[in-house]
Amino acid sequence: MLATQAISCGVLSLCFLILFNAERRSSFMKWLCNFLKGTKPVESNHRRRPRVTAGEESSLWQQEPVRPKREDPPRHDNEELDRQIALSLAEEAKRPKERNHNKGENDEDLAKAMQDSLNMNPYMPHNPYAPSQALPRGQRVCGGCKHEVGHGHYLSCMGMYWHPQCFRCSSCTHPIRETEFTLLGAEPYHKLCYKELHHPKCDVCLQFIATNRTGLIEYRAHPFWGQKYCPSHELDRTPRCCSCEKMEPRNTKYMSLGDGRSLCMECLDSAVMDTGECQPLYHSIRDYYEGMNMKLDQQIPMLLVERQALNEAMEGECKGPHHMPETRGLCLSEEQTVSSILRRPRIGGHRLLDMRTQPQKLTRRCEVTAILVLYGLPRLLTGSILAHELMHGWLRLKGYRNLSPEVEEGICQVMSYLWLESEILPASTRHAQPSTSYASSSSSSSYRPPSSKKGGISHTEKKLGEFFMHQIANDTSTAYGDGFRTAYKAVNKYGLRQTLNHIRLTGGFPV
Numbered sequence: 001m002l003a004t005q006a007i008s009c010g011v012l013s014l015c016f017l018i019l020f021n022a023e024r025r026s027s028f029m030k031w032l033c034n035f036l037k038g039t040k041p042v043e044s045n046h047r048r049r050p051r052v053t054a055g056e057e058s059s060l061w062q063q064e065p066v067r068p069k070r071e072d073p074p075r076h077d078n079e080e081l082d083r084q085i086a087l088s089l090a091e092e093a094k095r096p097k098e099r100n101h102n103k104g105e106n107d108e109d110l111a112k113a114m115q116d117s118l119n120m121n122p123y124m125p126h127n128p129y130a131p132s133q134a135l136p137r138g139q140r141v142c143g144g145c146k147h148e149v150g151h152g153h154y155l156s157c158m159g160m161y162w163h164p165q166c167f168r169c170s171s172c173t174h175p176i177r178e179t180e181f182t183l184l185g186a187e188p189y190h191k192l193c194y195k196e197l198h199h200p201k202c203d204v205c206l207q208f209i210a211t212n213r214t215g216l217i218e219y220r221a222h223p224f225w226g227q228k229y230c231p232s233h234e235l236d237r238t239p240r241c242c243s244c245e246k247m248e249p250r251n252t253k254y255m256s257l258g259d260g261r262s263l264c265m266e267c268l269d270s271a272v273m274d275t276g277e278c279q280p281l282y283h284s285i286r287d288y289y290e291g292m293n294m295k296l297d298q299q300i301p302m303l304l305v306e307r308q309a310l311n312e313a314m315e316g317e318c319k320g321p322h323h324m325p326e327t328r329g330l331c332l333s334e335e336q337t338v339s340s341i342l343r344r345p346r347i348g349g350h351r352l353l354d355m356r357t358q359p360q361k362l363t364r365r366c367e368v369t370a371i372l373v374l375y376g377l378p379r380l381l382t383g384s385i386l387a388h389e390l391m392h393g394w395l396r397l398k399g400y401r402n403l404s405p406e407v408e409e410g411i412c413q414v415m416s417y418l419w420l421e422s423e424i425l426p427a428s429t430r431h432a433q434p435s436t437s438y439a440s441s442s443s444s445s446s447y448r449p450p451s452s453k454k455g456g457i458s459h460t461e462k463k464l465g466e467f468f469m470h471q472i473a474n475d476t477s478t479a480y481g482d483g484f485r486t487a488y489k490a491v492n493k494y495g496l497r498q499t500l501n502h503i504r505l506t507g508g509f510p511v
Contacts, residue, residue, distance in 0.1 A: 259307040303340035329385035331392035367396040410483025424465035
């Protein structure tokens with residue numbers, strides 16, 4: 001039966017070639033035309049493939065092609081076909097030879113066509129999804145279960161394959177049945193799940209950060225805390241902590257200090273509120289200076305003041321650069337009357353109540369009249385300001401005259417940075433730092449006093465200290481930023497003592 005069918009295919013090919021040669025029509029050809037006219041076309045039964053969208057990519061639910069059903073031609077058709085072939089050959093043999101002068105060439109072409117038709121595989125399956133489905137079955141591995149994708153439905157997207165039951169969201173693990181999804185690498189996601197995971201949310205309003213006019217996600221980020229927030233919050237009067245500079249989520253309560261400043265609850269926990277409370281911290285920093293062979297012989301008054309009192313004192317000071325936009329400390333050289341905070345205010349709700357101040361006349365007895373520090377700041381920030389202003393006093397008392405702002409503010413910032421380092425880093429780590437090399441002949445130069453707070457510091461306070469050090473190291477101003485980095489480099493290379501001696505002689509830093 002197979003041989004009969006192969007011969008039939010070959011004869012059909014032969015008949016199609018003869019059909020286009022008008023000179024060789026015969027009664028056989030007429031019969032063949034009538035025979036072919038009665039044949040009904042076979043309707044295509046290919047199923048339409050629905051589309052699944054993955055972002056901008058397209059995916060296809062596919063089905064293995066159905067093999068054509070093998071059917072043998074009817075027996076009586078084969079007999080009739082054989083009879084007609086025999087009649088046609090007999091008629092051809094009776095024709096004159098001159099009409100068959102191209103018979104050799106035609107026979108060769110017909111033989112070639114017959115051979116090609118015999119080599120055709122009538123059972124080759126149709127491949128409508130080439131080239132992706134042209135892969136061998138063994139090379140189609142499910143991206144979910146990692147097993148071979150066999151017959152039946154499967155999903156093909158970006159060169160990968162999945163069983164329908166294995167095509168699940170990488171976030172919620174539920175099957176993806178929507179017509180649109182997001183593909184990140186080889187991991188599929190529901191669109192909402194992907195947005196929850198990868199679209200940034202504002203840490204203030206807790207909403208997804210909107211895109212700008214160009215379709216890009218635009219937000220602001222704090223360089224130390226890593227907070228992300230909408231750019232609009234910089235203009236809509238969203239409160240920001242005056243100490244750590246954090247923007248807390250909406251409806252978070254701040255402590256109002258009454259002078260336009262707001263303090264977050266974490267910074268309030270260690271805030272220094274009055275002059276008496278600040279005295280132990282001030283004396284511990286003086287001990288820190290003495291431990292580095294930088295003892296202060298004169299007693300310099302220290303006062304904790306309100307913002308308005310500090311600004312008024314700054315206006316009465318005739319010299320010295322001031323850190324803008326916020327001045328938090330001042331080393332006075334002129335005689336003034338300053339209102340200091342006498343007693344710690346009472347906290348009522350989210351405001352400070354019963355603020356009591358006392359005017360105090362400051363008399364000039366030496367090069368330094370007093371040190372003023374803004375009240376309501378955390379202990380470590382207050383201490384770093386005291387260390388900075390106390391260095392101004394030490395320089396004036398030791399005869400360092402006419403220093404440029406970059407040199408004087410730079411070396412004062414170094415002392416503030418080193419004091420913070422001594423508070424938040426373990427002693428073993430501090431000794432390993434280059435900044436602890438003071439290159440002094442005195443044995444007391446290697447003395448590092450313990451933390452000024454009994455019982456050490458909490459993790460929250462340590463992070464605050466690291467933030468204050470980050471602020472000093474990354475200041476962008478000329479005097480406080482560039483001056484600090486130049487001074488810190490000199491101290492690391494030559495030691496604090498040699499750096500100070502070089503400043504006294506030349507008015508600049510060693511290089």
